[in-house]
Amino acid sequence: MALAEGFAQNWWLFLLSSILIELTPGPNMVYLAIVGASQGRRVGYAATAGVALGLAIVGLLAAAGLTTVINNSPALYQILRWAGVFYLLWLAYGAWRDASEEVEHAPLGSSLRLFFRRGLITNLLNPKAAVFYIAVLPGFTVPSGSVAGQTLILSLTYVAAATGIHAAIVTLSAQARRLLEDEKRSRFIRRALALALAGVALWFAWKTQV
Template identity: 70%
Template sequence: MFGLPVEALAGFALTSVIIELTPGPNMAYLAVVAATRGRRLGYAAVAGVALGLAIVGLATALGLAAVISASPVMYQILRWGGVIYLLWLAWDGWRDADGEMEAAPDGADMARFFRRGLVTNLLNPKAAVFYIAVLPGFVVPDGRVVEQTLLLSLIYVLAATVIHAAIVTLAGAARTLLLDERRSRIIRRALSVALALIALWFAWKTRG
């Protein structure tokens, strides 16, 4: 399709799955949301993450991500913006640990977690780096490059979304452990600390 052989598409899909199975900010955040706030809000965050990946993929096709990747200043702005945002989410989870668990989130809650998932991913420079460092290796130079890039981006978004949804589904099963108020407070705060540690790990891994 668009000059891409089937083996290239299959190889890229496998690469995308392997990369997305590697622990990172998105995986940690989605697990925390599903375990503490429920699957519905977790799936809303997954949708936000998917849109963020799609936007970065479109930017790659238009050449914008290359500019970001080549600009140390822009990279650092995105990097630290993502770290600070993850730390804020960790603090927000810690602060809300004493609150009651919502049984039925409303539309406003769904929209809020959708936006959080979107922002979390847009502030993740690793997404842009993936599109710049990995995706071009599967593009056929003499083919329709823009169309190929968009197609590969779609494959990556689909693979990531399936994996993220699975994480939310599995983490949501742990929600039954949070029915006890005292246990809920302990687990929610522990998950908030874990998210803060992931933010610091993210800062370390993306320092180059």
């Protein structure tokens, strides 16, 4: 019972920490705002699902102890880090280009799959997520219990909290789509968000350096 109560208390603290972390502006927040504002809620939710799956996969790898290999391998960490940076810059370029050109609208099913994959890849190439699971999450486990089991529960908690916040971001940004009906305003907003995403990519490169 003591173990259960101790872990339950840690769980609530971890949930609060996860919410606060996800409310801090970062790559997912800016990217999902762009998708929601430019593509609408359904495509935005598809991107959110991709992000959630990416976070869940990294969490499962953490529970299995595999992310420790990444953290202990400077070369592998740097490869993932720079791949993530360049991928974010590529997404920013795509957002800027879409603001400058007439974009051909793809079928909804194709768009859903495309943005789902983009959300997934963005988080699989994010070593910061692996570092979070390695450096932050273990502090909320109870040493006398099953560390793997607790890690799995905390990982799923983080994914659920992040997904809820990401879905809210998509919903709110999609509501602002009417602001994009004016061509000049649309171009300005999309370019501003593209520059913001590029800035996040550069911040990500600086923040994840070791």
